[in-house]
Amino acid sequence: MKLKVGVLFGGRSGEHEVSLKSASSVMAALNPSKYDIVPIGITREGTWLAGNDPMEALSTGNLPGGNLPVAVVPDPGVGGLIYLTEAGPSDSSGAGESFGPGPGGVRTAHLVPGRIEKLQVVFPVLHGTYGEDGTVQGLLELAGIPYVGPGVLAASAGMDKVVMKMLFQQSGLPVGKYLYFLKREWEEGREQILEQVEKELGYPCFIKPANLGSSVGISKAADRQQLIQGIEEAAQYDRKIVVEEHLSGKEIEVSVLGNDDPEASVPGEIIPCNDFYDYQAKYIDDRSELVIPAQLGEKLTAEVRSMAVEVFKAVDGSGMGRVDFFVDPSAETIVVNEINTIPGFTQISMYPKLWEATGLSYPHLLDRLIELALERFQEKAELKTIF
Numbered sequence: 399m400k401l402k403v404g405v406l407f408g409g410r411s412g413e414h415e416v417s418l419k420s421a422s423s424v425m426a427a428l429n430p431s432k433y434d435i436v437p438i439g440i441t442r443e444g445t446w447l448a449g450n451d452p453m454e455a456l457s458t459g460n461l462p463g464g465n466l467p468v469a470v471v472p473d474p475g476v477g478g479l480i481y482l483t484e485a486g487p488s489d490s491s492g493a494g495e496s497f498g499p500g501p502g503g504v505r506t507a508h509l510v511p512g513r514i515e516k517l518q519v520v521f522p523v524l525h526g527t528y529g530e531d532g533t534v535q536g537l538l539e540l541a542g543i544p545y546v547g548p549g550v551l552a553a554s555a556g557m558d559k560v561v562m563k564m565l566f567q568q569s570g571l572p573v574g575k576y577l578y579f580l581k582r583e584w585e586e587g588r589e590q591i592l593e594q595v596e597k598e599l600g601y602p603c604f605i606k607p608a609n610l611g612s613s614v615g616i617s618k619a620a621d622r623q624q625l626i627q628g629i630e631e632a633a634q635y636d637r638k639i640v641v642e643e644h645l646s647g648k649e650i651e652v653s654v655l656g657n658d659d660p661e662a663s664v665p666g667e668i669i670p671c672n673d674f675y676d677y678q679a680k681y682i683d684d685r686s687e688l689v690i691p692a693q694l695g696e697k698l699t700a701e702v703r704s705m706a707v708e709v710f711k712a713v714d715g716s717g718m719g720r721v722d723f724f725v726d727p728s729a730e731t732i733v734v735n736e737i738n739t740i741p742g743f744t745q746i747s748m749y750p751k752l753w754e755a756t757g758l759s760y761p762h763l764l765d766r767l768i769e770l771a772l773e774r775f776q777e778k779a780e781l782k783t784i785f
Contacts, residue, residue: 400434403768404479404517404543406534408440408456411526412614412635418457420743421523425453427760433768436517438468438479444528446470448479448515467509474542478516482509519771520545521764523743526610530740531557544775546767547717548739555713556739559608559640562713569712571705571734574724575599575643578608581633591629592622595641602644605629607636618644645733647726650692652706653741653752654719655766657774660710662703663752665723667692688748690755694727702732709737717770720749 405428407421408414425435439452447455447465455463468479520543522534532554538545548556555561560578567573577598579591595603605628607615615635617628625641632639649670653663669687694702706721713719720741724733741749750760758766 400432401768402434402436402516402518403428404436404438404520406438406440406520406522406524406529407453408442409524409526410440410442410444410528411524411530412610413526414442414456416742416744417523417525417529418453420525420747422453423745423747423760424521424523424743424764428764429761432765436479436515438520439465440524440529446479449481466512470537470541470543472537472540474540476514477542478514480514481512483512484509517543519543519768519775521768521771522547522740525740525742526614527557531609544771546771548719549714549716549774552713552715552719552739556715556719556737557609558638559606559736560638562736565712566709566734569708571709571712572732574645574733574735576640578638578640581637581639584629584633584639588626588629592625595625596622599641599643601625604642604644605632606640606642607632608638608640609636645724645735647724647731647733648692648694650694650702650723650725651748651752652703652721652723653749653756654706654710654715654721655717655753655758655763655770656710657716657770660707660715660719662706663756664691665694665699665702665706666690666748666752666755668748688746688751690751692725694725698725698727698730698732705732705734709734713737713739715739716774717767718749720752 405421405425407417409417425437428435436448437452439447439456441456441461446468447462448468449466450464452465455461455465467482469482471480520538522529522545524530524534530553532550535545535548535550535553539550555565563573563576577595584591602618602620605617605619615632617631619625619628629639649668650665651668652665654660667689669689702723702725709721710719720738722735724735741747743750750763753763754760
């Protein structure tokens with residue numbers, strides 16, 4: 399019997415388009431003889447849609463596109479999607495409440511619960527806020543539905559670059575110099591922050607929203623004016639801003655797969671087509687060079703693979719994660735940049751490419767991720783929740 403897999407994509411994030419690209423690749427690679435795929439799209443405003451072709455609807459903006467609003471409720475007895483339908487004028491159940499047009503242009507007037515579609519596992523192919531940050535993971539935990547990828551803690555810690563770095567430091571992992579501050583602190587004391595960055599980090603430096611990925615809102619500053627512009631840009635995406643020192647060396651990435659006993663792939667090197675590996679270079683230009691496996695030598699290769707597993711464990715990772723490093727072969731130094739707990743799954747993404755080079759094909763990688771999700775769910779189900 400086929401396993402019913404809900405593939406979740408889109409979302410209220412600056413990485414909405416990236417999620418659509420990743421999910422399209424995932425759904426195309428899932429074995430149709432093994433899985434019954436249920437596409438679930440989330441509009442930019444947060445409405446969940448299913449039933450027809452939510453990928454087409456979200457990609458074209460033709461909402462709802464024949465799809466119905468759906469919901470996952472925090473009730474393990476439901477264990478799947480509830481389709482919401484409009485009550486007709488003759489409906490006298492009293493269910494539902496009258497609203498105007500809802501988020502994404504989906505009409506939400508007089509919505510009442512309809513049929514239930516059980517899901518045996520959910521594959522969240524969501525990047526950024528409201529998907530990769532522990533929010534969806536928490537909902538699925540409450541709903542009692544197994545899901546692929548990080549748990550609540552790993553997702554939220556891996557999303558916040560400041561908390562992430564603190565965990566790395568606590569675990570004795572090498573990280574570069576950084577500063578962070580809140581948007582309110584910037585608005586009230588920008589001169590002090592600028593002086594601190596210049597004194598402690600210098601130029602060039604990188605400015606990032608603390609809670610976002612795919613290089614959205616990230617910029618490189620070579621002087622004070624560019625630093626100000628970069629902070630203003632990052633502050634549009636998050637209330638917490640991180641400024642990092644410029645690190646030299648090769649940009650190395652390692653894919654990690656597993657739960658309690660994770661494994662690391664061969665490392666790969668990114669040679670960006672732009673000044674740094676920004677959004678354009680990652681998802682649009684397709685001109686960045688990926689060197690797989692990275693030419694690091696036997697000793698550094700072993701060290702970076704081992705450290706990738708330690709990084710994964712530092713955030714209590716599960717399922718998958720892509721760990722990014724800066725490696726200087728001449729000095730034989732390794733610095734951890736970050737972990738991405740739901741890495742990109744497009745055709746040019748490093749996570750699946752690295753596992754392919756390690757001997758695990760894209761379809762079999764997806765199989766393994768689903769197996770890991772079910773294993774973790776079963777392990778948690780055996781724990782006591784009543785004392």
